[in-house]
Amino acid sequence: MQPSPNLHSADTRRAVSEPQQFPPLELVNRPTVPTEQAAHYLLRRPQTLRGWACAETFPDGLRPVRINGRLAWPVAGIRAALGVA
Template sequence: MANSTVKQFPTLETVTSPAVETNQAAHYLNRKPQTLRVWACRENGPIRPIRINGRLAWRVTDIKSLVMGVA
């Protein structure tokens, strides 16, 4: 059996931080991280990131709204 390094994320309901990094947001949205980076670059995705010290962060409230289907 191959040794995999799959990162486990907490459930979205238990996240208490205001924003998460791209890989974690992609997990919750069932998208590849690169898709979210394209959304950020083209500014045409269903949600937009914030930038913290030059890095992308995704608001948990935006992710929850998108997952729940709230416009």
């Protein structure tokens, strides 16, 4: 009997269930970060940030940039929204 194609391997299930690990905000030296990483720093869900971008209701200084159809969030804006220098 062959395994069902809908079943995932243990590695796949583990990768889906484990949260992503991101470096501390003070160590980030890139100008922008992807939505998932920005949401981690802002303690929000990624879909919340996508909603902000769509409705343009993001906090002051946190306007995302669209790069090839994807959102990139400015690290300086994340720091400003958190009140971190």
